[in-house]
Amino acid sequence: MGQQVLNAIFIGSIYALFAVGYTLVFGVLDILNLAHSAVFMLGAAVAYSLVVNYNQSFAVACVGGILACVVMGLVIEFVCLRPLRRRRAPPIAALISTIGLALIIVAAVEQGRPGSLFAWLWTDGANSVRFPPDIVPNPTWSVGGLTLEAVKVAIVPVSLLLMLVLGYVIRFTQFGRGLRAVAENPRAASLMGLDVDRMIMLTVVLSSALGGIAAR
Incomplete structure (x- = not known):
């Protein structure tokens, strides 16, 4: 039972980091990036x-991997979100647009077979894969009948640290204040001299980068 609780904490830390990136766009900017x-x-x-x-x-x-996520964040902003903002489209338009992009990304990765455009991703197709076990040193300890792996143990403090740093940035930095201003009233923020498009772009890119970090 104790081992299962530990595993849940480790996996939950990854999910939390993933959710932070998602919430940064949806919870702060009220944009549903699916x-x-x-x-x-x-x-x-x-x-x-x-x-x-x-x-x-x-x-x-x-x-x-993180750079690939950052590039996709730029694609999301310039292809899926910004054109809709310029047209003052309803929020559901962004939802549908990002769903479409998600389907394209998944289909592209799944089609990464020899001879295809994405053949560089896989050697034998997108099967169930995992990193070779010797890529990262991963010593294991046994404490009180519980098995602790170094990689999993490191996930928890790294996730907490990144969440604390992000919280500090949102609350106490100029970027965070600008972001909250854009979230509260984009028009007023623009009249105060903030570049709304730039703030949203940076937020989407940061969100995607956090997703890339969580994927590691």
Whole structure:
């Protein structure tokens, strides 16, 4: 029972980090970005491909996966969200637009077979895959009948640290104040000199980057 509780804490930390990125857009800007999970998946797929197919280190794979998520964040903003804002489309339009992008991302990754446009992702198709066990040193300890793996133990403080840093940024920095102003009243924020489009773009990119970090 104790081991299951520990596993739940470890997995919950990953979900919490994923949710922070999602909430940053939905909870703060009130934009429902349903492509966030697909961005998370793409970051993991790119990192896996860099390690397994291109023999890169885990650190390089992490950076590559996060950069892929950042690029997708820019795609979400410039393709799915900003054109709709310019047309003053209703909120449901962003929901439908991001669902469409999510379906495209998932389909593209699933079609990563030899001879296809995304063949560089997989060697034998998008099957159930996992990182080779020796990529990251992962010592294991036994404490009170519980098994602790170093990688899983590290997830909890890293997630907490990132959430605390994000909370500080939102509450106490100029960017955070600008973001909250845009969330409260975009028109008033614009009249006060804030670049609303830039603030939303940075928020979506940051959200996608957090999804990429969670995918690691």
